[in-house]
Amino acid sequence: MIIFVDFFRAIxxxxxxxxxxxxxPFAGLRISPFTAVAFAFLLNNSAYYGEIFRxxxxxxxxxxxxxxxxxxLNASQTMTYVVLPQATRNVLPDLISNTVEVxxxxxxxxxxxxxxxxxxxxxxxSITYNASPLVLVALIYLAALWPLxxxxxxxxxxxAH
Amino acid sequence: xxxxxxxxxxxxxxxxxxPTIIQGMWMTLAICAVVIPMGLFGACDLRCSHSDGVxxxxxCRTWYAKxxxxxxxVDDYLC
Numbered sequence: 157m158i159i160f161v162d163f164f165r166a167i168x169x170x171x172x173x174x175x176x177x178x179x180x181p182f183a184g185l186r187i188s189p190f191t192a193v194a195f196a197f198l199l200n201n202s203a204y205y206g207e208i209f210r211x212x213x214x215x216x217x218x219x220x221x222x223x224x225x226x227x228x229l230n231a232s233q234t235m236t237y238v239v240l241p242q243a244t245r246n247v248l249p250d251l252i253s254n255t256v257e258v259x260x261x262x263x264x265x266x267x268x269x270x271x272x273x274x275x276x277x278x279x280x281x282s283i284t285y286n287a288s289p290l291v292l293v294a295l296i297y298l299a300a301l302w303p304l305x306x307x308x309x310x311x312x313x314x315x316a317h
Numbered sequence: 318x319x320x321x322x323x324x325x326x327x328x329x330x331x332x333x334x335x336p337t338i339i340q341g342m343w344m345t346l347a348i349c350a351v352v353i354p355m356g357l358f359g360a361c362d363l364r365c366s367h368s369d370g371v372x373x374x375x376x377c378r379t380w381y382a383k384x385x386x387x388x389x390x391v392d393d394y395l396c
Contacts, residue, residue, distance in 0.1 A: 190344075194348060197356075198352055205359075232365070240361070
């Protein structure tokens, strides 16, 4: 688990994406650009989300687990009903923050010719000889992500008090 | 200054390319819809289990599920 998390946190997502998309066909696995993007980003983000959850789980005192176990809950019930709800609440700002990063990370998908928003804007830019489509995409990202960023600040304030 | 505005903030160009950008936005949303929930649940599974075997089983299961369902669906309709 440590190797999985450390490896996928350390490796640049772009390199991972190119490896999955262009490298796996040499091993006989031919996959579509969408699957390659989803798989590469999933590996990358699972590692980050995993670390966030680890911090959350460790922030819950061991007494909580002991109290839950003493009431007759087994290990997985203790985790599901007692530890995880509290842990998730504690790390909610970080989870949302990482989600914002994931949304911005999707722009890397243009590298493997997947027709996502930045790729479409870049194509439009090359046709119109004008950088306005890129600004439009930036505005769309801003409009979509700004409320989430505000939400992170709101949760941070709530948890701090 | 006019050149800058013309090159980066040309509203006519923005309106003209909006349908293309919107089409790209659906793909971006599709990627997010696959990556974010699966990343969250995968990571949650990963942290709640303490065995490397379980971790790799989750990775394989996620890969298989994605390959067969969501990705295939998106490939068919968007790509």
